[in-house]
Amino acid sequence: MANYYVNDNAQSNGDHEVHKEGCSWMPSVSNRTYLGDFSTCKDAVTEAKKKYRQSNGCKYCSPLCHTS
Numbered sequence: 001m002a003n004y005y006v007n008d009n010a011q012s013n014g015d016h017e018v019h020k021e022g023c024s025w026m027p028s029v030s031n032r033t034y035l036g037d038f039s040t041c042k043d044a045v046t047e048a049k050k051k052y053r054q055s056n057g058c059k060y061c062s063p064l065c066h067t068s
């Protein structure tokens with residue numbers, strides 16, 4: 001299990017990236033929302049989509065959930 005966060009600021013393509021705790025691309029505290037403790041990034045992205053319809057896994061910490 002790991003803590004996941006979603007970036008409150010969208011990327012240039014409109015995606016809100018989902019990060020796993022410890023990722024070096026983690027947004028600062030004021031720019032992220034805690035999603036919860038999940039066993040897979042897939043569950044984290046599903047949760048993120050409740051807040052931001054266009055959510056995507058981070059390419060670095062959640063490559064299995066990253067689509068481009």
Ligand SMILES: [Zn+2]
Pocket residue numbers: 018019020023024025026058059060061062
């Ligand atoms: Zn990341």
